[in-house]
Amino acid sequence: MNGWSELDRFLRTDPRDVGCAEAMEMLHVYAELVAAGEPTEERYPGIAAHLQACGPCGEDFAGLLAVVRGQAH
Numbered sequence: 330m331n332g333w334s335e336l337d338r339f340l341r342t343d344p345r346d347v348g349c350a351e352a353m354e355m356l357h358v359y360a361e362l363v364a365a366g367e368p369t370e371e372r373y374p375g376i377a378a379h380l381q382a383c384g385p386c387g388e389d390f391a392g393l394l395a396v397v398r399g400q401a402h
Contacts, residue, residue, distance in 0.1 A: 343382060347375035352386050360393045 352359075352375075359376050362369045370377040380387045 343378040345375045345378040346382055347379050349379070349383060349386055352376050352379040352383070353389070356386075356390055356393060360390060360397045363394055364397045 355373065355376055359369055359373055359380075362372065380390050
């Protein structure tokens with residue numbers, strides 16, 4: 330691997346992306362709002378952008394959302 334794929338991914342990052350730290354700080358609030366059917370992508374576009382781009386944070390969100398919705402195993 331020559332690093333071009335990492336550079337390309339970085340250059341395609343949504344400028345609204347808040348990053349892992351901020352997304353994790355607000356993840357519980359975001360999950361509660363999603364579970365309640367609120368328009369979270371409009372209210373928190375930076376978190377929405379981050380969760381779409383970051384696999385690990387997206388997985389954490391999916392797990393938290395399942396717990397909030399009572400679907401955890």
